[in-house]
Every structure is written in structure tokens, then in C-alpha cells.
Amino acid sequence: MISIDNLTFDYPTKRALTEVSCTIAAGSVTALVGPNGAGKTTLMRCLAGLDQPVTGAVTVDDVDVLAKPRLAHRHIGYLRDLFGLYDELSVRRCLAFHAAAFGVARAERASRIAWAAAALGLTDRLGEKAGRLSRGLRQRLAIAQVVIHKPKVLLLDEPASGLDPEARMELSRFIVNLNGEGMTILVSSHILAELEDYSTDVLIVSGGRIVDHRHLHDRAGEGLSGRSAWLALRFVGETTAAAVEASLRRHDAVRDVLPDGDLVRFRFVGTAEERAGLLAALVADGIAVASFGEARDLVQDAYLKSVRRAAAAPEVRP
Amino acid sequence: MNPEFTRNLWLETGPFRLFALAAAALALLVGAYLVAGPALIGVLPGLNQLVGDPTQFARVAVAGMAEGLLAVFLILWGTRSAADAVLSEIGAGTWDGQRLSMIGPWAMSWGKLLGAPAAAWIIALVILVPAYLWGAGTEAEALRRLAFILLAAIAAHAAAFAIGLSFALRRETRSRAVVAFAHLVGILVGFALFSSRDGIDGPVALGLYGHVLPPERFMLALAAIATFWLLVADYRLMRQALAVPTAPWVWIVFLAFLAALTAGLDITGLPMIVGAVMPPKGYLAALLMLLAMLVATYAAAVVLPPDALGWRRWASAMRRRPLRALARTPIFLYGLLFAAGAVVYGLVALGQPDGVSMWRLSSINGEAFPIALFCFAIRDTLLLAAAFAVPEKRGRVIGVLVFIGLSYLVLPLALGRVVPAEVLAFLVPAITLDTMAMIVPPAAEALVALILLVAIVRRTARTVRAGAERAG
Numbered sequence: 097m098i099s100i101d102n103l104t105f106d107y108p109t110k111r112a113l114t115e116v117s118c119t120i121a122a123g124s125v126t127a128l129v130g131p132n133g134a135g136k137t138t139l140m141r142c143l144a145g146l147d148q149p150v151t152g153a154v155t156v157d158d159v160d161v162l163a164k165p166r167l168a169h170r171h172i173g174y175l176r177d178l179f180g181l182y183d184e185l186s187v188r189r190c191l192a193f194h195a196a197a198f199g200v201a202r203a204e205r206a207s208r209i210a211w212a213a214a215a216l217g218l219t220d221r222l223g224e225k226a227g228r229l230s231r232g233l234r235q236r237l238a239i240a241q242v243v244i245h246k247p248k249v250l251l252l253d254e255p256a257s258g259l260d261p262e263a264r265m266e267l268s269r270f271i272v273n274l275n276g277e278g279m280t281i282l283v284s285s286h287i288l289a290e291l292e293d294y295s296t297d298v299l300i301v302s303g304g305r306i307v308d309h310r311h312l313h314d315r316a317g318e319g320l321s322g323r324s325a326w327l328a329l330r331f332v333g334e335t336t337a338a339a340v341e342a343s344l345r346r347h348d349a350v351r352d353v354l355p356d357g358d359l360v361r362f363r364f365v366g367t368a369e370e371r372a373g374l375l376a377a378l379v380a381d382g383i384a385v386a387s388f389g390e391a392r393d394l395v396q397d398a399y400l401k402s403v404r405r406a407a408a409a410p411e412v413r414p
Numbered sequence: 415m416n417p418e419f420t421r422n423l424w425l426e427t428g429p430f431r432l433f434a435l436a437a438a439a440l441a442l443l444v445g446a447y448l449v450a451g452p453a454l455i456g457v458l459p460g461l462n463q464l465v466g467d468p469t470q471f472a473r474v475a476v477a478g479m480a481e482g483l484l485a486v487f488l489i490l491w492g493t494r495s496a497a498d499a500v501l502s503e504i505g506a507g508t509w510d511g512q513r514l515s516m517i518g519p520w521a522m523s524w525g526k527l528l529g530a531p532a533a534a535w536i537i538a539l540v541i542l543v544p545a546y547l548w549g550a551g552t553e554a555e556a557l558r559r560l561a562f563i564l565l566a567a568i569a570a571h572a573a574a575f576a577i578g579l580s581f582a583l584r585r586e587t588r589s590r591a592v593v594a595f596a597h598l599v600g601i602l603v604g605f606a607l608f609s610s611r612d613g614i615d616g617p618v619a620l621g622l623y624g625h626v627l628p629p630e631r632f633m634l635a636l637a638a639i640a641t642f643w644l645l646v647a648d649y650r651l652m653r654q655a656l657a658v659p660t661a662p663w664v665w666i667v668f669l670a671f672l673a674a675l676t677a678g679l680d681i682t683g684l685p686m687i688v689g690a691v692m693p694p695k696g697y698l699a700a701l702l703m704l705l706a707m708l709v710a711t712y713a714a715a716v717v718l719p720p721d722a723l724g725w726r727r728w729a730s731a732m733r734r735r736p737l738r739a740l741a742r743t744p745i746f747l748y749g750l751l752f753a754a755g756a757v758v759y760g761l762v763a764l765g766q767p768d769g770v771s772m773w774r775l776s777s778i779n780g781e782a783f784p785i786a787l788f789c790f791a792i793r794d795t796l797l798l799a800a801a802f803a804v805p806e807k808r809g810r811v812i813g814v815l816v817f818i819g820l821s822y823l824v825l826p827l828a829l830g831r832v833v834p835a836e837v838l839a840f841l842v843p844a845i846t847l848d849t850m851a852m853i854v855p856p857a858a859e860a861l862v863a864l865i866l867l868v869a870i871v872r873r874t875a876r877t878v879r880a881g882a883e884r885a886g
Contacts, residue, residue, distance in 0.1 A: 108722045108805045109874050111882035145657055146513055150727065165657045169516050180507025184425055193424075196417035197515035241511065304882070 097122035097280040098143060098249060103152030105138050105304075112138040113149065114304045120282060120297070122248075125275050127291035128284040129399050130301035136284045137177065139301065140251050143282070144174040157248050170199060173242035173279075177254040183227025187218055187237055190226050191244055198245035212240040215277075216270060232263035236270070243274060250274060252283040256290055268293045288396040298395050300402040308402035312395070327364045327371070328391035333384040343381040347374055361391045416521045418512070422529025426495070427536060435537045439483055443544060446479035447472045473544075480545035481563065487538045488567035489604035492531030497574035497596035499530035500582045500655070509582070519652040527568075527575055527648060538567070558634060562611035565637045570604025572644035579651040580717040584802075603644075607637045621680030639675075643668060651718075661741035662748060665714070669752045672710060676703040677759070693780060696763030704756035704784055708791045711749030715795040719802035720744045722874035729871070746795050753791060757784045778845050782852040786843035789856035794818050796863035803870045 098120040105113040112135045120126050128136050141147040143154055145165035154161040161168040182190055191209045200208050213219045216236040221229065226237060235255065243250060252271070256264045264287070271294045275281055282299075285291055291298075300308040312326070331340055337355040344350045349366040364371060375388050503509040517525070528535065545560065577596035586592055610633045620632050627635075646664060653660040677699050693701075720728065724744065731739035764780050797817070801810040821841045829837075835844045839855040 106723050106726075106878055108803075109877045109881075111878050114882055144514060146510060148657060150723075163659065166516055166518060169514050172514065174510070174514050176507075176510050178507050179511070180503075182421070182425065182506075182508060185421070189421075189424055193417055193421045194511075194515070196415075196420070197512070197517050199516040242514075 097124075097157060098282070099153075099155045100139075100143070101153045101155075103139075103142060103149050103154065105135075105142055105147065105149040105152075112304050113142070116152070116301075116304075116306055118299065118306055118309050120280060120299070122280050123275070123278065124296045125271065125281045125283065125294050126297040126299050127288075127295035127395050128282055128299050128301065129286075129288060129291070129395065131403065134301045135304040136301055137253055138304075140174065140253050140282065140284065141176075143249075144172055144251055145169065146174070170245070171248040172251065173245070173247035173249070174251040175238055175242050175253060175255060177257055179238045181226040181234060181237060181241075183225065185226055186222065187213070187224055187226060187229070188222040190237060191222075191240060194241040195244045200245050208244055208246075212244045215243070215273060216240040217266070232259055232266070235259060235263065235267065239267075239270060243279070246277070246279075248278070248280060250279045250281045252281065254284055254286070256285055256287055264290055288399060291395045292391075295395055298398050300399055302403050308398060310398055312398075325364055326391040327362055328387075328389060329360045329362075329378070329383075329385060330358055330387040331360070331384055332358070332386045335382070335384045339381075340378075340383055343378055343383055344374075347377065349374065356397075358386075416517075416525040416529075417515075418517055418522055418525025419529040420525075422525065423532050426529065426532040431533060432536060435533065436540055439487070439537055439541055442483060443476050443479055443541070446476045476544050480541045481559070483541050484538050484545060484563050484567075485605075485608060487534045487541070488531070488563070489570045489601060489608065492534035492538075492567060493570040493574045493600035493604060494593075494597050495531040495534065496527060496571035497578050497600055498593050499526040499575055499578060501578050501593055501596075504582055513656055519656050519658055520649055522656065523575075523645075523648045523652045527571055527645075531571060558630065559611055561634060562608060562637060565634075565641045566604045566608035566611075569607050569637070569641040569644050570600040572641065572648050573603040574600025576644065576647050576651055576717065579648065579655055583651065583654055583718070584721075607640065610637065622675075623678035624680075643671075654718075662743060662745045665745045666748055669707065669710060669748060672706050673703050673752060673756065676706045694763055697760050697780065700756055700760030700763050701784065704753055704760065704787065707749055707753040707756050708787070711746050711753060711791060711795060712798075714744075714746040714749050715798045718745055719799055722803040722805070722871050725799075725803060725867075725871045726875055744799070746799070750788075750792060750795065753788055757788050760784045779847060779849060779852055782847075782849040783843055783845050785849075786839075786852045786856050789853060789860050790843065792860040793856055793863050796860060796867050800863060800867040800870050803867060803874070805874065 100116055100118050100120075103113055103116040104111070116135075116139065128139070130136050138147065142149050143156070143161065145154075145161040145168055148162060156168050157171045159168040159171060161172075182193070185193070188209060191212055192205060195205045195208050196202075209222075210219070213222055216239055218233070218236055218240060221233060221237075226234065229237060235258075239252075239255070255271075256267055259267060268290060271281060271283065275294065283291065283295070295312055297311050298308070299306060329340060329344075331337075337358075337360060340360045341353050341355055344353050344360065344362055349364055349370055351363040351365065353360060353362040364374065366374075375385065378385060378388075500509065503512060512522070542560065545556075545563075574596045577599050578593070581592050581596070620627050620629055622632075646668070650660060650664055679699065679702060680695065681698070681702070724742075728739060728742045728744065731742050761781060761784070794814075797814045798811065801814045804810050826838055826842045829841075835847055836851055836855075838844050839847055839852055840859065843856070844852055
């Protein structure tokens, strides 16, 4: 869906991105993480066609973003970190303006406004002025504005910044729902635990380069649905990682086993009862289980390892 | 309907606001009618013999007031809205959203140009009626005056909008000073056109390629042409702001148009020129052309200067694909190229046998003057380019502008009687010196400015490379 080829971006006195290349698969939710100043926002702005790189190419759904930015914008929704709203306009007019600005046909606009308002929980706020909304509602309106044309690619730069915990949970739900509508989503955030909830992939940027790009889940939101989730098992005593892996692989519901020291992460597809049965079977196999639960640190783990590796060996390239 | 125009209408034309403004304007017009009309004549017996038909007198007064109100609403207030149209979006954090939309550059330009000052236009349209119906003179004259007002307003808005956009392109943060500057430029442009509505006083004969034109029509055509090119400038700047690939070809067409216009212009019929000792007509046209090119070049150097990165990109493109690099060439360089053409044209014209002998006998060095002027322009534009290439540029740009002002105005006046002409040649074209003494000083200064620009661009390139090597 998104193809980045050899992208280099300079500010007048600083190189922000160096020969960045990667492909982001259609239907994925990719967590874009990295330290401050790593080039995340610059990368997003180049993907959106807002900033022109020195060299390189970006295509979104086979449209060259740099050569035909206005055409590419048909497929892109981008929410910047410090977004603004037209405070004097009502929520309905804000959405109507964006629908028209993004080329939604006149006949479809009313239904599209209703859809976006419903998707973001704004249906009962359509008559209110944007300037009177709370921080969380403003965030929802901002997202509704950028998805009203149903883009194929949604770029969210620090969307959870400044939100309270409840609003963050709602944001996670919105992202999962929008992904369910078929949108490919790239989301940057410093709150790694939150990205675990919905990310299928992680793209780690450091010093203007991609230091890791890995697949986490098959579908965003599986962890929330209860059907499929990444689980983590920590063992102690005489138990070995090989024994744990062997025991896990005997179960059809277990996929993608990833041993890591005294921790084994694996994907589990099944109900809560089946999960309890798996734990009982592991104990019966003689595995000394110290902890067993949902893995909440996949993005964080990948991030820390990649950034440390990059720091230790600066020549590492994606 | 253009969504950007619609959004502006939603924001700018609330019913209460429109009602209040219309009521204030109508009160002023009624006041003018009452004061200037029969009431005034009633108060001052004998006035009716002086003014003739009192009703007609009142109507003319109302029309005059309406014309003044039009200027206030459109040129003062509307221009402020146009200046702020993009800068306020940047301040509110909504500009990136607009850049990301599918609204094209032309729709975005006119949506903002007409939409941001929408309230001023709506009130103005109400006031236009008495200004047109009751204005002094014939119907054709009233129409011409109204055309001037409308053109002046559009030009003022377009100029202020262009300045605002140029700051947006340079990522200058929003500040009152930036908006005030754009507003001021717009007002100056607007009032310059507005004040030219009465033509030129005195016996005037303006010629264009041998055709003598009535000054009123000539000025109206000139105002229309200026407004047209300002609108084109807005569109081209908006293309850049929306990251639509934009080559400088339209700028080159504009320069060619300007060259053709000035080459064919005969100003020897102007009252201030009639009777003066004049150089050959061709040389005079070449000087006019040179001046026009230099004004355009300075404007380009200030409005669309490349930063250090822009120069690096251009230099890199020149090394790899010189022909393609033409599309990335900083536009003020094209201005200098056309100015060089005007210099050559002037030198050729000077050799023609139609010169006026009195002028030839004068002490003015006609050959060296355009060359020296051209060298000073190279110096100034390269200095400006160097200032804009420095990352922390604001203070340096102002410094260069102050230096240019000192060089041409203050220092020559202050030092004119103190230092020899050879020294003054470093500040202004010293028109009485011999050719080398006149040309070498500005040429040397231009060379220094070039070295400075190259050094700044190279230094920033080294900084970027060093930073990238440290990071990776």
C-alpha cells in the first residue's frame, strides 16, 4: 500500500532522514516509534506529500505522492500532532467542509458526515461549535475530518498526546474500527503500551534511519477481541525454553512461538476456557510457570532492542 | 461551489456582523446626503446659488462619500483579511489540513482571496450602487472610476495575499509584524492604483509601439494588467505552497511581457520629461526595461529566495542534469538574465544614430551606467540570497536591506561632498566617471557577495553531512 524508496530529507542544517526504504502492507496498523528527533514526523509529512525530500520516492496505492500530491491526497488522511480546528464552525460544518475539500460527491456528503460522526462518537455533537468541545472530543473531530473521505491510508502523528486514559482507550477502539473498515494505518506514539493494543507491525526509526521493521500480529484488534492474542509465559527453575516451546507446539491453538531468555511469547487463537486449558496442560508437562498472561510489551521490546542495537552498532541498516 | 470559499463565507459573513456593517455604512451615506443636501443649503442661505441644484449636489457628495467608504472597506479592511488569509491558518494549525485536501491551487487561491475579505466585499457591493448612480461626470466616467476602485481592491488583496504566502513558504512563524507588513504592501499597491484613476495631469502623450494612447485608458489598462499578474503570482505561489511541482516558466513569460511592454513604451510625452535633455529613444526604452527587470528581480529575491537547501539542490541538479535544473533555478537569476539582456539592448541602442547631440555632449557615461546598475543589482540580490541562506536569517535579511538603503540613499547624500567620486562608485553608479572606474567597484562587490553566498551554502552542507555521519 505504501512504498518508500531511498528517501532522504534535509533541513537546511540537519539531515532528518537518510536513505529510508520500506513497504507498508495494505490492511496493517504500523506503530512508528523512535526517540525524539528520530525523524518520525518528517517521515509522515513526506508520506503525506507535505514536505519534499532531497531524493527518493513515495507511492501510496501506486500514486506517486511527490509528483502528484493532490491526486495522492484522495487516498491519504493525515492528522498532525498539533492539529487545529475551525473553532467558530459547528462540528457538522467542519465535517462538511472537509468532505467537500476531499472530493466527496455532493450527494454523498450527508451520509458521509453521519458515518464519520457515528464512527467517532460525535453524532450528538453535530450542532456544537468545535471551539466548545473538550480535548478528547476535539481529537475525535480531528480524526473524523481526516477520515471523512475514507482514505486508504491513515497517518496519525501522536494522536494520543494530551488525552486522558479513557479517551486513549476510545482512541484505540476507533483505530481498530477504522482498520476494520479497510484503512492501512501508520501511527506514531511515545506511549508504547497503547500501541500494543492495535498494532500489527512496528517500524522503528532512529537517527533518521529505519533500524527495525517487523510484523507483530496478523490483524489489529485480535488482542481486544478475545479470540486471538499474543501471550507471554515466564518460567523458572530447571525448565528450559526448549521444553516450553516443545510443550506449546503440541497445541493447535498456539502459533508463532518466540523464546527470549526466561520468557516465551506466542500467539494463541482460542477462547478464555481454552487458554485456561493450555495453562493446565503446561503445568502438567512439568513447566515451572512463574507468570502467564497477555504480552503487553511486543512493541516496547522490539523498540528497546532495536534502539540499543543501533546505538551499539551504528553501521546497522534496515 | 468552491469549498474554501464556502468555508470563508461561513466564517466571515455572520448575519449580525453584516447587518451592523451595512447599517454603519448606510448611516454615513445618509449623513452625507443630509449634511451636503437641502439641509445644508437651508442652514447656509445663499449656498444654493453657488452649488446649483441642491439635490444633485447632495448626490455627488454621497457618491464621493461612497467612494471613500469603498476604499476604506475594500483597500484598508479587506486587504488586512487577505494578508492574514494563510498566516491565520498556520497560526491556528489548520493549514496542513488544507494543504492535504484535494482543493487545487486555483480554487484555493480564489477561495481565499475572495472569501477571506467576503464581508468587506458584501458591504462594498451595497455602497457601489450610490457611488455608481450618483457619481460626477458621465456614465462612462463613473464606470471607469468604479473599475479603478475594484481593480485597486483586487490588486491590494492579491499583493497582500502574495506577501503572506511568501512568508508561509519560508516557514516564518505567524506574527503581527508579518501580517502588518503584508497589509502595508497591499495598501500601498491598492492606493497606487486607486490614485491613478484620474490619469496624469497636464498635456500627456503616452505611446506604445507608435500608437498614442489617452492617459486614462492607458492607466486603466495598466491597472488591469498589474492586477492580472498579481493574481497569476498568487496562483503560482499557491502551487508551491500546496507542494504542486512548479517550474519558473510563467515567471519567464512575465519577464518577457514586461520587457516587451517597456521596450515599446514611449514616455517622452510625460510632462516631467518634455523639454529635458534626452538620450536616444531606444536607449531610454532600454533603461526603462532595465529598471523594470531590476524591480522584478529584487521582488523575486525577497519574495521567493531559496534557502541553503534550495541552493544545494540546484547545484546538485546542475551537476547531474543541467537542463532539468533550469526548472529549479532561483527565479531572481532569470530576472538578472533579462536585466543583462536590457543592458545589451541599451548599449546597442546607444550606438544608433538617432541620439540627441546635447545628451551625447553631456558628461554622463551612458555606456557604463547600465552595466554599473546591473552589477549593483547582482551585488544586492546575491547579498539577499546569502542572508536568506543563513538558517537564523531574519536579522541578517533586515541587515542587508538596511545596507542597501544606506548604500543608495543615506551614504551618497552624506558623503557626496566629502569623498571623491571613485569612492562613491562603491555605493551608487557614479555616472560621470570613466567606464572602468564606474564598473569595477560594483563588479568587485558582486564577486564578494557571490563568494559569501557560496561559503554559506558550503558551510551548511558540511554541517548537514557531519550531522548525518554522526547519526549513522
